[in-house]
Amino acid sequence: MTLDDIKCFFGTSYNFNLATGWSHSCYRNWRLKGYVPIKSQLLLEQLTMGKLKASLEDLSNGNDTGRAG
Numbered sequence: 001m002t003l004d005d006i007k008c009f010f011g012t013s014y015n016f017n018l019a020t021g022w023s024h025s026c027y028r029n030w031r032l033k034g035y036v037p038i039k040s041q042l043l044l045e046q047l048t049m050g051k052l053k054a055s056l057e058d059l060s061n062g063n064d065t066g067r068a069g
Contacts, residue, residue, distance in 0.1 A: 001041045001052050003030055009052055020047060 006027070010016040013024045020026075020043075030036045036044075041054035 001036055001044065001055055003027075003036060005052055006036065006044065009048065020044070 006016065010019060013027055016022070016027060017024060026040075030040070038054060038056060041052075044052050045054045
């Protein structure tokens with residue numbers, strides 16, 4: 001799952017915040033890193049009932065710490 005996938009699915013950061021309960025800084029930190037950590041991807045896959053799919057292939061730099069957010 002890429003940052004663009006998340007943006008397309010939720011539309012706005014406000015919708016993202018409402019649906020996940022995560023802060024805007026969470027998304028901003030992913031943008032700075034350049035990828036969404038796999039644990040966050042897995043949580044988003046659950047929250048979206050599989051509409052967004054977790055993928056290790058979308059981790060661009062391989063430095064995933066596995067921490068949500």
